[in-house]
Amino acid sequence: MARTAEAFAPAKVNLTLHVTGQRADGYHLLDSLVMFADVGDKITVQAADETTVTVVGPFAAGAPTDHRNLVFQAAELLGVKAKITLEKHLPAAAGVGGGSSDAAAALRALTTLYNIPIPSGEEILKLGADVPVCLEPDLTRMAGIGEQISRLSTGCDWPMILVNPRVDVPTPKVFKALPNKNNSAMPEAFPDWSQDDVAVSWLAEQRNDLEAPAIAIEPVIGACLDELRLSRGCLLARMSGSGATCFGIFKTVALRDQALAQLRRDFPKWWIVPTEDCGVKFR
Template sequence: MRETAYAKINLALHVRSRREDGYHELETLFAFVDAGDELTARSASIDTLTVTGEFASQLSDPFGNLVAQALSRLPRPNGLAITLEKKLPVAAGLGGGSADAGAVFRLVREAHGLPDDWRERAARLGADVPACVESVACIGRGTGTDLEPVENDLAGTAVLLVNPRVPLATGPVFAAWDGQDRGPLPEGAASGVAGEGRNDLEAAAISLCPPVAEVLSTLAGTGADLVRMSGSGATCFATYRRHGVMHEAAEKLASDHPRWWQMQGKLR
């Protein structure tokens, strides 16, 4: 069996308040790119995990990552031997580990079905995991686990992901948020929510990782319709009306900034 762990991006991310439990009240528009990490699985007597790919070395404890944790929380009559090809950078605002876990849920669903409480099991793994299981555009509230459907009029839109190859942990970025509530997520279809929305963590991320500002500025000069940071960074994205314009932008960025990581795709 094969599954793609689709890269998650936040087309908008509004941080409303700090919670007493240490988390934050969020309102976000999740979207997913048709590319990401790749997982292959086969039946086995016990669960095993092999990690390969460009960013495999960034997973210092492969058996403690979300793939292994997802496997341990899903009942099955037999094990799965999984190979994870890590194509997405780690600590990058793309929900890489959550996307990997979501792909495991889909693999188990295909092979054995999921328990009725799978959403609760997914939420216990991480705030982004429930959205990553289905990997379709949706609104997330609360810590991001309370999901609502959204009219997805952005499906098929060309998108370019760019990361300066600087890991940026989520916790410090949220800690650096200024605490100001700038208002709720707009209502309506995905295009309107994205266009009128914002990412309230951009300033905090830039204060910790100045290259984010350079990536945003560079993408803004490529003819994109929308340029924004995803999640807590440091990955930024640009959307384009035409795939040809996106390809040209990607080629220029590869020439001007050869050390930056990038991924081309389209929104699901």
């Protein structure tokens, strides 16, 4: 058995998010195209007699260290004990799946540490609807309540910027503000992801159905999108998940970096990071 194990928990970015219905039990049905960025949190685990969680890093403040943390619940799901250190680089409640990606990374690290198999998708779903898709960070179509997963490719190396104005947008509140819960799904035919112009044009025709209600709750999200769209070289700007993080896809790395520098000068209190699709290169 390994003495320690580590896993990277990349930010999950919803390139699209179509809300297609709501089940009788309240769960919303989604159709979403998901990619994973090369920025994220880090999990380190060590064998121990009792499970403990220590949270460090720039976004450690306010993160629970008890059973409320999904990494703790991941250890319980596996039936193991461990000393877990979570290094937080992603803001909480930000629409980038931080907690879910942390849980998936914890599962990867703990199963490596104890040389045990990953649980079934049905079991993992108990940790949260976004946890299964985070197990294998790749360009993925996620549908249903998160249980329908189709890996599409190793991703698209688009230069991107993630922007969060450091406001919390409670997911239940955003869904409650959505006037129509029965919207169209994505087309069944996907573009050739190796052709950037074609792929981005296809993405522009899709939606994030939660964007408008989130902006109504926190108008600063609209300001983030406006700033990205006005940046030279931005091909597409959209909100991820239920917010408040927004992303911008740029034509070139140079134009992305110019926009990054300008945004950081203009909005020094916002969380603004450059990124690309981590694809199968996740750490």
